Amino acid sequence: MSFQGGWTGCVLRVDLTRGEVRREELDPRHARDYVGGRGIGARLLWDELDPQVDPLSPENLLVFATGPLTGTNASCGARYMVVTKGPLTGCITTSNSGGRWGPELKFAGYDLLVLEGRSSTPVYLWILDDRVELRPAEHLWGKGVFETEDEIRRETGVADCSIASIGPAGENTVLYAAIMNDKFRAAGRSGVGAVMGSKNLKAIAVRGTGGVRVADPGALMAAQWAQKEVLSKAPLTSEGLPAYGTLALMNVINEHGALPTRNYKEAQFEGAENISGEELAKTRLAANKACFACTIACGRVSNISNEGIGRYTLKTSPRNWHHATEGPEYENAWSLGADCGVDDLDAILKSNLICNDLGMDPISLGATIAATMELYEMGVLTDEQTGMPMPFGSGDALVAMTEATGYRRGFGNEIAQGSKRLGEKFGHPEVFMGVKGQEFPAYDPRALQGMGLGYATSNRGACHLRAYTVSAEVVGEPEPMDPRATEGKAQLTVDMQNISTAIDATGLCLFLTFGNTLSDLTPLVAAATGIAYTDDDLVRAGERIWNRERMWNLRAGIEPSEDKLPKRMLEDAIPAGPAKGEVNRLSEMLPEYYRARGWSDDGRPGAEKLADLGIG
């Protein structure tokens, strides 16, 4: 089997310890069976990485993986996936980003970039097609993402290169440090930025001058026109997301009584309107923005309001970006807002901007600040310990602790460890709201039963992007399902996990599923690669990848007993609002989920299932 298109067939491997660069051939069977991105990355970790490895040791691998549609003209073909062992969770982690970095890596001629070892001094990697070199980065160490990108552009003399970098949070191994690219796009979750920091790698700048060869250009053109026509006719992808971004969800989820508030103590936020997509559009939105080849453009470019200037100013901030910042997305506005009881949109924008510049995942940061606020209000933490009052609702505390965490200053050093370790250290592990060490995103699993199952079974810890049952439970697509019922949620979760995993592997963005079905996307993959994939083939690839990730986690010691939710979700009923009295009924769904997966009763893929999927 040889590569006809979609894949370049080339893996770039950089040994940071030795300063050596190698080019290797991508195994065509792995490409066919695992498609790309998340899939090939998971396969590579299975083959090469000891699951017991310390995530922040030189032995950990850091993989940047594109898919066969990354860099093509398929709408939303901008994604790359960072695959590594995550320091926040100890699980295999797969963290996805858009922008322009992934396409540039493909244009330079590489499907994957594999980083191993640890440089003795800070360096950055410069890739210009065949030219690959490690350059000193001592002068960049300590700088934020924005300044780092500007400086590297000056040094390379290539203004339109794309740069993935870490900020001080990654350098300081904040356990949920992100890798940022194009200043505002993030491979955000699970601490991939800390892994990069542990390798003394400040940035990867890349510019490719080639294109992406595809097997059947005519078929790809036809398929992408058809795909884009569907997106242009779906009201959400043609109007809703461009107008309000994902932040449109704030009011919707709140009205359902499913908006986690004050560290999940409540499920409706009285200040939701103030931090909603409607409010942002009315008062602060400068423009919307798209990633490479995207025809949706859900990204936000926002200003801090006139009222906020002077308090949380962008104009005088050394980190301002044309007096505006990108975001916030729904998840960020929730974690920095409702979860902390903060309804000050300017404080949220400022905190989000700092997260981008220092390189942190706002979900885990906001959730850990929320846990800190709960401990403070319990009287467990004092002003002396935190350095300032930390009540729920304090925008000042939110902004101050965001910066302190990125630099690991003061109590920020504790927040940098994530809320699981924070709760355990101060004797109250019950304040951790998450799964497998990773904090929940923005949907209360007591109000939306399916999300609880999705969180509990996610291979990278709590995540909304692995099985977005919100689509059926709230949005009502592809068909409405009662959010308070458990019936049917196990199969729904399995189906969504498999399909979303397959889409992650292609190099496309999951957001196109707000318009497209898998059947719109399969012809794109087939045309690009020359392999006659069917919908079933891709779903099966998703299942194969999911099981591979699961097996890797089992080898890492992440037992099925970790498929669980915090006691608060299982026993403490929602106190008020539309979902008053609800708890998550995970025990009703989990056995059915294992059966739907074809796993043993105790959640392990058996030999028969693995053989069926071709996993040896």
Added chain:
Amino acid sequence: MAEVKLLGGLRSKVGSESVKADAADVRAMLDVLIEKGGQALTVLFFEDPQAKPPQPHRDLRILVNGRSIAFLQGLETPLEKRDKVTVHLSGARGFPGG
């Protein structure tokens, strides 16, 4: 009167963020919104506005006290004076989130 909260693009189409509606059920509540925002709303609210009775448009989402009318009595869901109603347009297609 039931308090009706409008979300997203529906606010500009109706010309208000919220409306008080003296309506016996959800269908009558929609009539109040149409009266306020104009007949153009009928194509957003109903699949076929001329049908008797018109059926809800596939994008129309209505909550009564936070509960979707899909799990209540649809457009015939009765409204009480203290009910809180939320109306928005979804517009999603495909298989959202995979």
